[in-house]
Structure formats: structure tokens, C-alpha cells
Amino acid sequence: MISQEPLLQVKNLTKLYAPEKGCEAIDFELYPGEVLGIVGESGSGKSTLLNCLSGRLIPTAGEICYRNRDNQWLNLYALSEFERRRLLRTEWGMVHQHARDGLRMGVSAGANIGERLMAVGERHYGDIRARGLQWMQDVELDIHRIDDKPTTYSGGMQQRLQIARNLVTHPRLVFMDEPTGGLDVSVQARLLDLLRNLVTHLDLAVVIVTHDLAVARLLAERLVVMRHGHIVESGLTDQVLDDPQQPYTQLLVSSVLTP
């Protein structure tokens, strides 16, 4: 199912703020349609890594290579900022932990979904509107609320709107930073279910950062465990969670509360 050539290659990626603060010597590959989870405690460098990967933080060393739709390999930080931004709004998506960071709160939901389309040159209002409605449905939002501002949406709805806004240009790779953080458990479950369906249907590759191992188990096929800026263990999700090899991973797995 997973094709032979990777989508994303990370080699010796380093961005340190202080010794062991940030991420250091990170290597991994991501294949098309694969969901990779990055887990670890606060301050382990998960978010730094994600910011570097998603083109928003220039690393001090190492490189990130991405294979685009035309099968060309692009070195992310060798691209001009123009090309990088273009990539970010066409082939990539970014789902923030706080919907406010990823949405335009001052304009309607429909405009939020349509913005990426308009940014890549879509100029037909009727089409943009139709695709907005379609995506509202796909993420289980009430289509009658397409002209409401996201400020009037609940936390879970905002998060779903953020996902729709990202997926509208059919990206191949989506980064998610704690997409379920700050949501109550029932809303979390619904969002996770939605995400799992979308990921399978659209054949998305996803890098998801979370400190919640349950989220990781549900969504991720492969897991990377980080501590002090390094990858301490990686492998298939079930393998890492059911049979952790490293002391830190063992500690992490055993700290999960089960009701």
C-alpha cells in the first residue's frame, strides 16, 4: 500500500536554543499516505521539530527534502520564501492547536475555507462557495452557518473548520500540532474519528505532534518518541506502545491514566 519512495526526508535536523533545548540530529522519512506521530513530554522539542518541518522555523543544521506532485525533490530551506509559501498553501496544510492561530476570526467560515482557493488563483465565486459548502459537510459542520464568523463557533467546530480550510486545496502532507488539545473528551473522540476517516479517504500523509498517547495510538501508524531534543525510540505505534524498549518510553507508557 505504501509506495517505495518517501515523501519527506529529514536528515540530521538540528535547532537548539540551549543544550538539550530544541531538537538535535533528527533523522526520519515519511511515506505517502502515512501518519507519523511525534510524542514526548513538554519541552522535549516536539513543537520545535514541527515548526522546522512545516517551514516556519529555520534550522541551524540539517536538511528537509520534500518530493512534490511533479516528483521533484525540493530542499525546503534552499527554496525562496515565495516558493516555500506557495508550497505551504498548495501541497501542505497546518492544523494549529489553537484554532485562532489557524483561522481568520474576522471573516466568515466560507471565506476561511475559500481563502486558499483564492490564493492559488480561483476567481469564480460560485465555485468557491460550492466547495466551501461541500467541505462544511465533509467536516460535519452545519452548512447554514457558512456565513457566520468562527468567533461564534464552539472549540470543536473551530477545529473542524480549521481542518476544512487546510484540506480544501487537497494537500498531500498535513502537519498537526495537538489538534485535540483543549477539547473535552467527547468532542475529541468525534474529531479523531473525523480525522481518521479523512486521512484514509484522501490518502494524506500526516505528521501529528501530541502528548496524548491515546490520540497517537488511534491515528498514527508509526511513532517517534522524543526526549531532550533527541529521538529516543521509533517504530510501529503498537510496537512502541505495547513493548517499549527504552526506559523513558516505558515510563511514558506506564504514566498513562486508565479510568
Next chain:
Amino acid sequence: MNAATIRDGYNFAYLDEQTKRMIRRALLKAIAIPGYQVPFGGREMPMPYGWGTGGIQLTAAVIGQDDVLKVIDQGADDTTNAVSIRTFFKDLTGVKTTEKTREATLIQTRHRIPEVPLQADQILIYQVPIPEPLRFIEPSEVETRKMHALEDYGVMHVKLYEDIARYGSIATTYAYPVRVNGRYIMDPSPIPKFDNPKMDRIPALQLFGAGREKRIYAVPPYTEVLSLDFLDHPFEIQRWDETCAICGSDHSFLDEVIMDDQGTRSYICSDTDYCSQRVQQEAVA
């Protein structure tokens, strides 16, 4: 220079020569990059921000002794802003002033473009309150500059989208965003969108000055100026069912005037010079 015509103790056109040079340098850059906002060291002028401090500095920087100056405010030559600025320059330069669009070499304007097509030897100077067309959606100046540099203009259509979603059509009627020379998105200053087509590929030079924001931009002669729109909601200008109550014009921009306490309305040309020229021609014929 005929010193007798200038008020004592002042330099020609109020600003000192170094300031004028600085503004002219910024102007040259602005003309070289159509639609790009050039920062300049805007000076305090003897009037409040919002009354045309940007436009007046540009006029002061380009005005020469042989120029003929016309100043309009919302199309009219006889409103407070227009009269004050005209008197100011009369006092401090001694140049000829006029109300006739055809006779003027320099036209400083607030919120209108004259109805009479402008010629190659004319310069139109706009007073601009907010030069940044992206400001309504992106409050950060750092970010808007980057968006201009990278041609990241998706948000401009977001505004138009919001209009259609809310009102069924593009409801923006003034300060309607344009794309200059296929590159920069520009705020044409708060002129009615009726005037937008008049900016496109005209022989005259158009200069824009924002005093409070300290920005200058320009549209050189014969430069393409396109109003943004959607394929299924094309750009349209305002139209009126009425005609001008004074000259009978059915094709100029009309102001609605309330005549009495019962709400009787009348429509008259906003361009006073155009209106009186038409009345005169009719009288002759």
C-alpha cells in the same frame, strides 16, 4: 522667483528645499515601481492629519512657478478643504490657480477624479488616508510588506467574497482595490469605484500621498490599473436613474442632496467644474 507674491519668511511652497528633494527622490522610486508604497520622511504641515497632509507635501514638492493649480474636495472646488489648500499655495507660491480641469497642470484631489479626461501634461495628486489595501485583514505592517513582496494576495479576494456572501454583490463602493501593472495591489484612495476605470492607462501622471502613514505611491502614465473582481461577479461602476438637476448630465458621478425637511432629494454632479462648463455650453448653444 517673484518674492513679492510669497508671504514673508517662508520658502517657496512652504517646505524647505532639502525636504522637497527627499520627497522627489521617493516619488522617482514610486514611479519606477508602479503601485509600490515608498516610505518617506513626512513633515508636520500646518494642518491636522486627515486633511490632506500627504497630498499637500507632494504638491509642494512638485509645484513650479509656471504651474496652474486646481484643488478639489469630493469633486468640488468650493468646499472648505479645497479652498484652504488653494489659498495656502496661492499665498506661499504665487502660482496661478484655476477651477477649470483643462487649464490645470497640477490637480490635488480628495476622493474624486475629474470627469474631463486628463491629459499628458497634467499631474493628479491624491490625498490618501490609509495607503495599505491589506490593512483591513492584516494589522501587521511587517506581514503586509511581506505579502506585497511575495505577491501573496489571496486575502484581497476574501474581502470581496465576504461582500457577496453578505450582500449578494460586491458592496465595496469606494477605495475599491486595484492591481497596478499586473503586480502590486493598490488602494486607489477613497475615490468612488465609479472613478476606477478613469485610472487605467491614462496619459496623466498619478501621485498618491499619505501624510499620517508617511507613504508615497504612484501610477505612471499609460499604466494598466485593473479593479479586482470575480468571474461570475464582474466589476461594475455605480449608475443613477436620475440626471443632474443643474446640467442634466446622465453620465457623471451624482451627489444626493436633501432639499427640505420632508426628505425631498435632488441629484447634482459632484464635479462642480464639469457641471458649470456644461451649463455654459448650453447657454452658448
